[in-house]
Amino acid sequence: MYEILQKIIKHPQKVQVDEIALILSKEEINVKLFALADEIRQRYLGKTVYIRGIIEFSNYCKNSCLYCGIRAQNKDISRYRMSVEQIIERARLVSQMGIKTVVLQSGEDTHYSDKIIAQIIEKIKEFKVAITLSIGERDFNEYKLWKEAGADRYLMRHETADEELYSKLHPNDSFRTRVEHLKKLRELGYEVGVGSMVGLPGQDDLSLAKDISFVRDFDADMVGIGPFIPHPSTPLRDAQPGTLTKTLKMIALTRLFLPDTNIPATTALGTIHPLGRQLALKCGANVIMPNFTPAPYRSLYTLYPNKICIFESDTACGECTKELIRSAGYTASDDFGYRRKFYERVTCRF
Numbered sequence: 001m002y003e004i005l006q007k008i009i010k011h012p013q014k015v016q017v018d019e020i021a022l023i024l025s026k027e028e029i030n031v032k033l034f035a036l037a038d039e040i041r042q043r044y045l046g047k048t049v050y051i052r053g054i055i056e057f058s059n060y061c062k063n064s065c066l067y068c069g070i071r072a073q074n075k076d077i078s079r080y081r082m083s084v085e086q087i088i089e090r091a092r093l094v095s096q097m098g099i100k101t102v103v104l105q106s107g108e109d110t111h112y113s114d115k116i117i118a119q120i121i122e123k124i125k126e127f128k129v130a131i132t133l134s135i136g137e138r139d140f141n142e143y144k145l146w147k148e149a150g151a152d153r154y155l156m157r158h159e160t161a162d163e164e165l166y167s168k169l170h171p172n173d174s175f176r177t178r179v180e181h182l183k184k185l186r187e188l189g190y191e192v193g194v195g196s197m198v199g200l201p202g203q204d205d206l207s208l209a210k211d212i213s214f215v216r217d218f219d220a221d222m223v224g225i226g227p228f229i230p231h232p233s234t235p236l237r238d239a240q241p242g243t244l245t246k247t248l249k250m251i252a253l254t255r256l257f258l259p260d261t262n263i264p265a266t267t268a269l270g271t272i273h274p275l276g277r278q279l280a281l282k283c284g285a286n287v288i289m290p291n292f293t294p295a296p297y298r299s300l301y302t303l304y305p306n307k308i309c310i311f312e313s314d315t316a317c318g319e320c321t322k323e324l325i326r327s328a329g330y331t332a333s334d335d336f337g338y339r340r341k342f343y344e345r346v347t348c349r350f
């Protein structure tokens with residue numbers, strides 16, 4: 001197994017999915033894997049952690065993803081949409097706190113036309129921040145319009161690279177379509193973020209290994225990995241959640257394969273374990289995304305239950321995140337947080 005880790009470092013393209021699955025299945029390699037991921041992260045990116053303020057501006061969604069609490073069929077939640085003015089005001093607050101990326105996330109809500117989104121982007125750009133859109137699959141010409149309006153990044157997780165599982169979880173959608181969208185976004189010049197859930201029902205170590213090989217081959221600029229958490233108002237309500245250890249292993253492996261990519265310590269990880277995000281930082285993650293959604297909307301963006309930070313005050317998450325980074329032994333960066341791409345591998349002592 002140690003040889004496989006060395007192969008990942010030296011010849012990542014040659015590593016097979018069954019070798020990745022073996023690492024995922026064995027517990028005795030964990031300590032080594034985590035230490036190696038932190039070493040690689042520090043060699044490439046130092047101790048800095050990028051902060052991105054996220055605004056969840058609408059929980060309307062036309063999709064039916066089996067795992068998601070804001071799926072169209074869920075009648076148990078109140079739906080909200082923030083106005084253009086409200087969104088811009090929140091973005092101003094993010095920038096006033098010295099945070100230089102605004103992430104705009106929502107369900108798949110076509111109420112916001114291509115032109116409205118473009119208008120929001122143009123206004124927010126006046127605050128001199130980078131903008132990440134995370135609003136799901138839209139038309140290719142809309143992606144183009146938004147890029148021209150000033151959007152910098154697009155975050156659209158691939159969810160699972162196991163094609164069969166993808167089809168089961170996403171009625172009327174396919175993994176292939178998702179990849180076509182991701183490729184288009186890259187072609188248009190976005191930094192592209194992907195990512196997946198860990199512990200989905202029907203997902204085994206081989207499925208997870210496919211996620212790792214997908215992010216390697218796609219050379220993703222950001223990879224968000226979080227545990228699946230069953231939501232009581234979805235068809236997967238009785239399923240088991242993903243575990244802390246397996247999620248940390250996925251983060252660490254991603255760091256070994258893509259030493260210079262951006263990896264967030266996700267809110268979902270902080271939800272299943274009180275130190276989930278701190279541990280993620282120690283296993284290769286280098287980004288945190290504090291919540292800037294205002295009350296009363298924040299508690300309604302329930303992708304999964306018991307989400308942390310729901311009852312925090314307006315800007316508390318920005319401050320709290322900085323403290324979290326310090327307490328984990330890292331340094332909060334006030335940079336825009338673009339991927340700093342390395343074209344050659346840096347040697348490491350392992």
Ligand code: SAH
Pocket residue numbers: 067068069105106107108134135136137155156157159196197226227228229230231268303304
């Ligand atoms: N509509 C946007 C944003 C989706 S929500 C898009 O399609 O990209 C953001 C992410 O939350 C999803 O990509 C999914 O990976 C995650 N998510 C949704 N439901 C979840 C659950 N029950 N447990 C853990 N993560 C979940």
